[in-house]
Amino acid sequence: MVMRLSYLFLLPALALALRLAHGAETVQLATYYEYVPWFVPGQPSAGLNARLAGKLNSLSGGRYHFESVYIPRRRLDVLLQNGKVAIVVPWVHPRFFDDPGRTRYLWTGALMNDESLVVSPRAAPLEYNGPDSLRGKRFGAPSGHRFPDLDPLIAAGEITRVDVPQIKNALQMIVSNRRLDFTIVDRSTLDALRNDAFMDPALLHVASRPRTASYERGILVPLDQPELYRFLQGAVDALRREHNWLAPHKRLPDKRAVTADK
Structure with missing residues:
Protein backbone atom coordinates (compact mmCIF):
# COMPACT_ATOMS: atom_id res chain seq x y z
CA MET A 1 0.00 0.00 0.00
CA VAL A 2 2.79 2.44 0.93
CA MET A 3 4.59 1.69 -2.31
CA ARG A 4 1.37 2.20 -4.29
CA LEU A 5 0.75 5.58 -2.63
CA SER A 6 4.33 6.65 -3.27
CA TYR A 7 3.89 5.73 -6.94
CA LEU A 8 0.71 7.79 -7.19
CA PHE A 9 2.45 10.83 -5.71
CA LEU A 10 5.27 10.43 -8.24
CA LEU A 11 2.94 10.38 -11.25
CA PRO A 12 2.65 14.20 -11.68
CA ALA A 13 6.43 14.59 -11.46
CA LEU A 14 6.93 11.79 -13.98
CA ALA A 15 4.43 13.36 -16.36
CA LEU A 16 6.23 16.70 -16.13
CA ALA A 17 9.60 15.00 -16.69
CA LEU A 18 8.25 13.30 -19.82
CA ARG A 19 6.94 16.60 -21.16
CA LEU A 20 10.28 18.28 -20.59
CA ALA A 21 12.12 15.35 -22.19
CA HIS A 22 10.03 15.67 -25.34
CA GLY A 23 10.26 19.46 -25.28
CA ALA A 24 7.54 22.00 -24.79
CA GLU A 25 5.25 22.67 -27.73
CA THR A 26 6.00 26.11 -29.12
CA VAL A 27 2.96 28.32 -29.65
CA GLN A 28 3.10 31.76 -31.23
CA LEU A 29 1.19 34.30 -29.15
CA ALA A 30 0.55 36.60 -32.07
CA THR A 31 -0.68 40.17 -31.93
CA TYR A 32 -1.22 42.44 -34.91
CA TYR A 33 -1.07 45.51 -32.64
CA GLU A 34 2.43 46.93 -33.06
CA TYR A 35 2.00 49.58 -30.40
CA VAL A 36 1.51 50.05 -26.67
CA PRO A 37 0.13 48.69 -24.49
CA TRP A 38 0.23 45.44 -26.46
CA PHE A 39 3.67 45.36 -28.05
CA VAL A 40 6.82 47.52 -27.96
CA PRO A 41 8.94 47.20 -31.13
CA GLY A 42 12.60 46.53 -30.35
CA GLN A 43 11.78 45.58 -26.74
CA PRO A 44 10.57 41.97 -26.83
CA SER A 45 10.05 41.72 -23.08
CA ALA A 46 7.88 44.85 -22.88
CA GLY A 47 4.14 45.18 -23.49
CA LEU A 48 1.09 43.22 -22.41
CA ASN A 49 1.60 40.52 -25.02
CA ALA A 50 5.04 39.61 -23.65
CA ARG A 51 3.68 39.75 -20.11
CA LEU A 52 0.86 37.38 -21.07
CA ALA A 53 3.35 34.98 -22.71
CA GLY A 54 5.35 34.87 -19.48
CA LYS A 55 2.23 34.18 -17.41
CA LEU A 56 1.08 31.39 -19.73
CA ASN A 57 4.53 29.79 -19.70
CA SER A 58 4.50 29.76 -15.90
CA LEU A 59 1.03 28.21 -15.83
CA SER A 60 1.73 25.56 -18.48
CA GLY A 61 4.19 23.55 -16.37
CA GLY A 62 6.52 22.99 -19.31
CA ARG A 63 3.83 21.71 -21.64
CA TYR A 64 3.80 24.79 -23.87
CA HIS A 65 6.24 27.54 -24.65
CA PHE A 66 4.47 30.73 -25.74
CA GLU A 67 6.43 33.22 -27.84
CA SER A 68 5.20 36.81 -28.05
CA VAL A 69 5.33 37.89 -31.71
CA TYR A 70 4.00 40.71 -33.87
CA ILE A 71 2.44 39.63 -37.17
CA PRO A 72 0.76 42.12 -39.55
CA ARG A 73 -2.96 41.52 -39.82
CA ARG A 74 -3.05 40.37 -43.44
CA ARG A 75 -0.22 37.91 -42.83
CA LEU A 76 -1.94 36.70 -39.67
CA ASP A 77 -5.15 35.97 -41.58
CA VAL A 78 -3.16 33.83 -44.05
CA LEU A 79 -1.43 31.88 -41.26
CA LEU A 80 -4.74 31.18 -39.54
CA GLN A 81 -6.27 30.00 -42.79
CA ASN A 82 -3.31 27.71 -43.64
CA GLY A 83 -3.21 26.16 -40.18
CA LYS A 84 0.45 25.12 -40.53
CA VAL A 85 1.74 27.01 -37.48
CA ALA A 86 0.68 26.63 -33.84
CA ILE A 87 -0.69 30.10 -33.27
CA VAL A 88 -3.21 31.84 -31.02
CA VAL A 89 -4.31 35.47 -31.05
CA PRO A 90 -4.91 37.29 -27.77
CA TRP A 91 -6.59 40.66 -27.11
CA VAL A 92 -9.31 40.16 -29.74
CA HIS A 93 -13.07 39.84 -30.05
CA PRO A 94 -15.07 37.61 -32.45
CA ARG A 95 -16.33 40.57 -34.46
CA PHE A 96 -12.70 41.46 -35.32
CA PHE A 97 -12.49 38.15 -37.23
CA ASP A 98 -15.98 37.97 -38.78
CA ASP A 99 -17.00 35.30 -36.27
CA PRO A 100 -20.05 36.67 -34.43
CA GLY A 101 -21.44 33.15 -34.00
CA ARG A 102 -18.11 31.87 -32.64
CA THR A 103 -18.12 29.03 -35.17
CA ARG A 104 -14.90 29.72 -37.11
CA TYR A 105 -12.62 29.72 -34.06
CA LEU A 106 -12.61 28.79 -30.38
CA TRP A 107 -12.79 31.75 -28.02
CA THR A 108 -11.67 31.97 -24.40
CA GLY A 109 -13.29 34.14 -21.79
CA ALA A 110 -12.22 37.73 -21.34
CA LEU A 111 -8.68 38.80 -20.52
CA MET A 112 -9.99 42.36 -20.11
CA ASN A 113 -12.76 44.73 -21.15
CA ASP A 114 -12.32 47.66 -23.53
CA GLU A 115 -14.28 50.12 -25.65
CA ALA A 207 -16.43 61.94 -28.62
CA SER A 208 -18.74 61.68 -25.62
CA ARG A 209 -20.46 58.62 -27.11
CA PRO A 210 -18.16 55.59 -27.60
CA ARG A 211 -18.25 53.89 -30.98
CA THR A 212 -18.97 50.58 -29.22
CA ALA A 213 -20.28 49.49 -25.88
CA SER A 214 -17.78 47.82 -23.59
CA TYR A 215 -16.54 44.58 -25.12
CA GLU A 216 -14.35 41.67 -24.05
CA ARG A 217 -10.86 40.94 -25.32
CA GLY A 218 -10.13 37.21 -25.21
CA ILE A 219 -7.93 34.70 -27.04
CA LEU A 220 -8.69 33.27 -30.49
CA VAL A 221 -7.74 29.59 -30.81
CA PRO A 222 -7.97 27.55 -34.06
CA LEU A 223 -10.70 24.90 -34.11
CA ASP A 224 -8.17 22.08 -34.48
CA GLN A 225 -6.52 22.91 -31.13
CA PRO A 226 -9.12 21.82 -28.51
CA GLU A 227 -6.49 20.71 -25.98
CA LEU A 228 -4.63 24.01 -26.24
CA TYR A 229 -7.97 25.80 -25.92
CA ARG A 230 -8.79 23.96 -22.69
CA PHE A 231 -5.44 24.98 -21.21
CA LEU A 232 -5.90 28.61 -22.27
CA GLN A 233 -9.43 28.81 -20.91
CA GLY A 234 -8.20 27.57 -17.54
CA ALA A 235 -5.27 30.01 -17.67
CA VAL A 236 -7.57 32.94 -18.46
CA ASP A 237 -9.79 32.00 -15.52
CA ALA A 238 -6.71 31.96 -13.25
CA LEU A 239 -5.50 35.33 -14.55
CA ARG A 240 -8.90 36.91 -14.00
CA ARG A 241 -8.49 36.06 -10.32
CA GLU A 242 -5.07 37.75 -10.30
CA HIS A 243 -6.41 41.28 -10.34
CA ASN A 244 -3.16 43.22 -10.70
CA TRP A 245 -1.45 41.33 -13.52
CA LEU A 246 -2.57 43.93 -16.08
CA ALA A 247 -1.42 46.88 -13.95
CA PRO A 248 0.85 49.22 -15.95
CA HIS A 249 4.57 48.67 -15.59
CA LYS A 250 7.10 51.46 -15.94
CA ARG A 251 7.36 51.88 -19.71
CA LEU A 252 10.71 52.07 -21.48
CA PRO A 253 11.18 54.77 -24.12
CA ASP A 254 10.28 53.75 -27.65
CA LYS A 255 13.55 53.44 -29.53
CA ARG A 256 11.96 53.59 -32.97
CA ALA A 257 10.91 56.97 -34.27
CA VAL A 258 7.51 57.00 -35.95
CA THR A 259 6.54 59.69 -38.42
CA ALA A 260 3.14 60.46 -39.86
CA ASP A 261 4.42 60.18 -43.46
CA LYS A 262 6.15 56.79 -43.06
Whole structure:
Protein backbone atom coordinates (compact mmCIF):
# COMPACT_ATOMS: atom_id res chain seq x y z
CA MET A 1 0.00 0.00 0.00
CA VAL A 2 2.79 2.44 0.93
CA MET A 3 4.59 1.69 -2.31
CA ARG A 4 1.37 2.20 -4.29
CA LEU A 5 0.75 5.58 -2.63
CA SER A 6 4.33 6.65 -3.27
CA TYR A 7 3.89 5.73 -6.94
CA LEU A 8 0.71 7.79 -7.19
CA PHE A 9 2.45 10.83 -5.71
CA LEU A 10 5.27 10.43 -8.24
CA LEU A 11 2.94 10.38 -11.25
CA PRO A 12 2.65 14.20 -11.68
CA ALA A 13 6.43 14.59 -11.46
CA LEU A 14 6.93 11.79 -13.98
CA ALA A 15 4.43 13.36 -16.36
CA LEU A 16 6.23 16.70 -16.13
CA ALA A 17 9.60 15.00 -16.69
CA LEU A 18 8.25 13.30 -19.82
CA ARG A 19 6.94 16.60 -21.16
CA LEU A 20 10.28 18.28 -20.59
CA ALA A 21 12.12 15.35 -22.19
CA HIS A 22 10.03 15.67 -25.34
CA GLY A 23 10.26 19.46 -25.28
CA ALA A 24 7.54 22.00 -24.79
CA GLU A 25 5.25 22.67 -27.73
CA THR A 26 6.00 26.11 -29.12
CA VAL A 27 2.96 28.32 -29.65
CA GLN A 28 3.10 31.76 -31.23
CA LEU A 29 1.19 34.30 -29.15
CA ALA A 30 0.55 36.60 -32.07
CA THR A 31 -0.68 40.17 -31.93
CA TYR A 32 -1.22 42.44 -34.91
CA TYR A 33 -1.07 45.51 -32.64
CA GLU A 34 2.43 46.93 -33.06
CA TYR A 35 2.00 49.58 -30.40
CA VAL A 36 1.51 50.05 -26.67
CA PRO A 37 0.13 48.69 -24.49
CA TRP A 38 0.23 45.44 -26.46
CA PHE A 39 3.67 45.36 -28.05
CA VAL A 40 6.82 47.52 -27.96
CA PRO A 41 8.94 47.20 -31.13
CA GLY A 42 12.60 46.53 -30.35
CA GLN A 43 11.78 45.58 -26.74
CA PRO A 44 10.57 41.97 -26.83
CA SER A 45 10.05 41.72 -23.08
CA ALA A 46 7.88 44.85 -22.88
CA GLY A 47 4.14 45.18 -23.49
CA LEU A 48 1.09 43.22 -22.41
CA ASN A 49 1.60 40.52 -25.02
CA ALA A 50 5.04 39.61 -23.65
CA ARG A 51 3.68 39.75 -20.11
CA LEU A 52 0.86 37.38 -21.07
CA ALA A 53 3.35 34.98 -22.71
CA GLY A 54 5.35 34.87 -19.48
CA LYS A 55 2.23 34.18 -17.41
CA LEU A 56 1.08 31.39 -19.73
CA ASN A 57 4.53 29.79 -19.70
CA SER A 58 4.50 29.76 -15.90
CA LEU A 59 1.03 28.21 -15.83
CA SER A 60 1.73 25.56 -18.48
CA GLY A 61 4.19 23.55 -16.37
CA GLY A 62 6.52 22.99 -19.31
CA ARG A 63 3.83 21.71 -21.64
CA TYR A 64 3.80 24.79 -23.87
CA HIS A 65 6.24 27.54 -24.65
CA PHE A 66 4.47 30.73 -25.74
CA GLU A 67 6.43 33.22 -27.84
CA SER A 68 5.20 36.81 -28.05
CA VAL A 69 5.33 37.89 -31.71
CA TYR A 70 4.00 40.71 -33.87
CA ILE A 71 2.44 39.63 -37.17
CA PRO A 72 0.76 42.12 -39.55
CA ARG A 73 -2.96 41.52 -39.82
CA ARG A 74 -3.05 40.37 -43.44
CA ARG A 75 -0.22 37.91 -42.83
CA LEU A 76 -1.94 36.70 -39.67
CA ASP A 77 -5.15 35.97 -41.58
CA VAL A 78 -3.16 33.83 -44.05
CA LEU A 79 -1.43 31.88 -41.26
CA LEU A 80 -4.74 31.18 -39.54
CA GLN A 81 -6.27 30.00 -42.79
CA ASN A 82 -3.31 27.71 -43.64
CA GLY A 83 -3.21 26.16 -40.18
CA LYS A 84 0.45 25.12 -40.53
CA VAL A 85 1.74 27.01 -37.48
CA ALA A 86 0.68 26.63 -33.84
CA ILE A 87 -0.69 30.10 -33.27
CA VAL A 88 -3.21 31.84 -31.02
CA VAL A 89 -4.31 35.47 -31.05
CA PRO A 90 -4.91 37.29 -27.77
CA TRP A 91 -6.59 40.66 -27.11
CA VAL A 92 -9.31 40.16 -29.74
CA HIS A 93 -13.07 39.84 -30.05
CA PRO A 94 -15.07 37.61 -32.45
CA ARG A 95 -16.33 40.57 -34.46
CA PHE A 96 -12.70 41.46 -35.32
CA PHE A 97 -12.49 38.15 -37.23
CA ASP A 98 -15.98 37.97 -38.78
CA ASP A 99 -17.00 35.30 -36.27
CA PRO A 100 -20.05 36.67 -34.43
CA GLY A 101 -21.44 33.15 -34.00
CA ARG A 102 -18.11 31.87 -32.64
CA THR A 103 -18.12 29.03 -35.17
CA ARG A 104 -14.90 29.72 -37.11
CA TYR A 105 -12.62 29.72 -34.06
CA LEU A 106 -12.61 28.79 -30.38
CA TRP A 107 -12.79 31.75 -28.02
CA THR A 108 -11.67 31.97 -24.40
CA GLY A 109 -13.29 34.14 -21.79
CA ALA A 110 -12.22 37.73 -21.34
CA LEU A 111 -8.68 38.80 -20.52
CA MET A 112 -9.99 42.36 -20.11
CA ASN A 113 -12.76 44.73 -21.15
CA ASP A 114 -12.32 47.66 -23.53
CA GLU A 115 -14.28 50.12 -25.65
CA SER A 116 -13.79 51.83 -29.00
CA LEU A 117 -13.61 55.64 -29.16
CA VAL A 118 -13.87 58.26 -31.91
CA VAL A 119 -11.02 60.77 -31.62
CA SER A 120 -10.75 64.01 -33.61
CA PRO A 121 -8.73 67.25 -33.45
CA ARG A 122 -9.67 69.58 -30.61
CA ALA A 123 -9.68 72.37 -33.21
CA ALA A 124 -12.38 70.56 -35.24
CA PRO A 125 -14.16 68.27 -32.78
CA LEU A 126 -16.55 65.55 -33.92
CA GLU A 127 -19.36 64.07 -31.87
CA TYR A 128 -20.28 60.53 -32.79
CA ASN A 129 -23.91 59.63 -33.39
CA GLY A 130 -23.53 56.46 -35.41
CA PRO A 131 -21.65 55.80 -38.67
CA ASP A 132 -23.72 58.32 -40.63
CA SER A 133 -22.33 61.13 -38.49
CA LEU A 134 -18.91 60.45 -40.05
CA ARG A 135 -19.98 60.92 -43.68
CA GLY A 136 -17.71 63.20 -45.67
CA LYS A 137 -14.82 62.79 -43.24
CA ARG A 138 -11.25 61.53 -43.62
CA PHE A 139 -10.54 58.53 -41.41
CA GLY A 140 -7.04 57.42 -40.40
CA ALA A 141 -6.84 53.66 -39.76
CA PRO A 142 -4.01 51.13 -39.36
CA SER A 143 -3.53 49.12 -42.53
CA GLY A 144 -5.35 45.80 -42.45
CA HIS A 145 -7.68 46.67 -39.56
CA ARG A 146 -11.37 46.14 -40.20
CA PHE A 147 -14.32 48.31 -39.21
CA PRO A 148 -17.52 46.47 -40.23
CA ASP A 149 -19.81 49.34 -39.28
CA LEU A 150 -17.83 51.85 -41.37
CA ASP A 151 -16.75 49.66 -44.30
CA PRO A 152 -19.98 50.15 -46.35
CA LEU A 153 -19.60 53.93 -46.15
CA ILE A 154 -15.90 53.64 -47.04
CA ALA A 155 -16.72 51.41 -50.03
CA ALA A 156 -19.33 53.94 -51.18
CA GLY A 157 -16.78 56.78 -50.97
CA GLU A 158 -18.76 58.54 -48.25
CA ILE A 159 -15.90 58.17 -45.75
CA THR A 160 -12.34 58.49 -47.05
CA ARG A 161 -10.08 55.93 -45.41
CA VAL A 162 -6.39 56.85 -45.11
CA ASP A 163 -4.24 53.83 -44.21
CA VAL A 164 -1.40 54.45 -41.77
CA PRO A 165 1.21 52.03 -40.37
CA GLN A 166 0.01 52.32 -36.76
CA ILE A 167 -2.69 54.05 -34.73
CA LYS A 168 0.13 56.19 -33.34
CA ASN A 169 0.61 57.67 -36.82
CA ALA A 170 -3.07 58.60 -37.06
CA LEU A 171 -3.01 60.32 -33.67
CA GLN A 172 0.17 62.15 -34.61
CA MET A 173 -1.50 63.45 -37.76
CA ILE A 174 -4.52 64.56 -35.75
CA VAL A 175 -2.53 66.47 -33.12
CA SER A 176 -0.57 68.10 -35.96
CA ASN A 177 -3.82 69.14 -37.71
CA ARG A 178 -2.78 67.28 -40.85
CA ARG A 179 -5.22 65.71 -43.31
CA LEU A 180 -7.36 63.63 -40.93
CA ASP A 181 -10.77 64.35 -39.43
CA PHE A 182 -10.90 61.39 -37.03
CA THR A 183 -9.55 58.02 -36.05
CA ILE A 184 -10.82 55.06 -34.03
CA VAL A 185 -8.85 54.22 -30.88
CA ASP A 186 -9.52 51.71 -28.13
CA ARG A 187 -9.51 53.21 -24.65
CA SER A 188 -6.70 50.89 -23.52
CA THR A 189 -4.44 52.15 -26.31
CA LEU A 190 -5.36 55.81 -25.85
CA ASP A 191 -4.63 55.60 -22.12
CA ALA A 192 -1.25 53.96 -22.81
CA LEU A 193 -0.28 56.61 -25.37
CA ARG A 194 -1.26 59.68 -23.35
CA ASN A 195 2.23 60.07 -21.89
CA ASP A 196 4.08 59.69 -25.19
CA ALA A 197 6.15 62.72 -26.09
CA PHE A 198 4.54 63.11 -29.52
CA MET A 199 0.99 63.43 -28.21
CA ASP A 200 -0.55 66.35 -26.41
CA PRO A 201 -3.93 65.15 -25.06
CA ALA A 202 -5.09 68.76 -24.95
CA LEU A 203 -5.12 68.73 -28.76
CA LEU A 204 -7.44 65.72 -28.95
CA HIS A 205 -11.22 65.51 -28.64
CA VAL A 206 -12.78 62.21 -27.58
CA ALA A 207 -16.43 61.94 -28.62
CA SER A 208 -18.74 61.68 -25.62
CA ARG A 209 -20.46 58.62 -27.11
CA PRO A 210 -18.16 55.59 -27.60
CA ARG A 211 -18.25 53.89 -30.98
CA THR A 212 -18.97 50.58 -29.22
CA ALA A 213 -20.28 49.49 -25.88
CA SER A 214 -17.78 47.82 -23.59
CA TYR A 215 -16.54 44.58 -25.12
CA GLU A 216 -14.35 41.67 -24.05
CA ARG A 217 -10.86 40.94 -25.32
CA GLY A 218 -10.13 37.21 -25.21
CA ILE A 219 -7.93 34.70 -27.04
CA LEU A 220 -8.69 33.27 -30.49
CA VAL A 221 -7.74 29.59 -30.81
CA PRO A 222 -7.97 27.55 -34.06
CA LEU A 223 -10.70 24.90 -34.11
CA ASP A 224 -8.17 22.08 -34.48
CA GLN A 225 -6.52 22.91 -31.13
CA PRO A 226 -9.12 21.82 -28.51
CA GLU A 227 -6.49 20.71 -25.98
CA LEU A 228 -4.63 24.01 -26.24
CA TYR A 229 -7.97 25.80 -25.92
CA ARG A 230 -8.79 23.96 -22.69
CA PHE A 231 -5.44 24.98 -21.21
CA LEU A 232 -5.90 28.61 -22.27
CA GLN A 233 -9.43 28.81 -20.91
CA GLY A 234 -8.20 27.57 -17.54
CA ALA A 235 -5.27 30.01 -17.67
CA VAL A 236 -7.57 32.94 -18.46
CA ASP A 237 -9.79 32.00 -15.52
CA ALA A 238 -6.71 31.96 -13.25
CA LEU A 239 -5.50 35.33 -14.55
CA ARG A 240 -8.90 36.91 -14.00
CA ARG A 241 -8.49 36.06 -10.32
CA GLU A 242 -5.07 37.75 -10.30
CA HIS A 243 -6.41 41.28 -10.34
CA ASN A 244 -3.16 43.22 -10.70
CA TRP A 245 -1.45 41.33 -13.52
CA LEU A 246 -2.57 43.93 -16.08
CA ALA A 247 -1.42 46.88 -13.95
CA PRO A 248 0.85 49.22 -15.95
CA HIS A 249 4.57 48.67 -15.59
CA LYS A 250 7.10 51.46 -15.94
CA ARG A 251 7.36 51.88 -19.71
CA LEU A 252 10.71 52.07 -21.48
CA PRO A 253 11.18 54.77 -24.12
CA ASP A 254 10.28 53.75 -27.65
CA LYS A 255 13.55 53.44 -29.53
CA ARG A 256 11.96 53.59 -32.97
CA ALA A 257 10.91 56.97 -34.27
CA VAL A 258 7.51 57.00 -35.95
CA THR A 259 6.54 59.69 -38.42
CA ALA A 260 3.14 60.46 -39.86
CA ASP A 261 4.42 60.18 -43.46
CA LYS A 262 6.15 56.79 -43.06
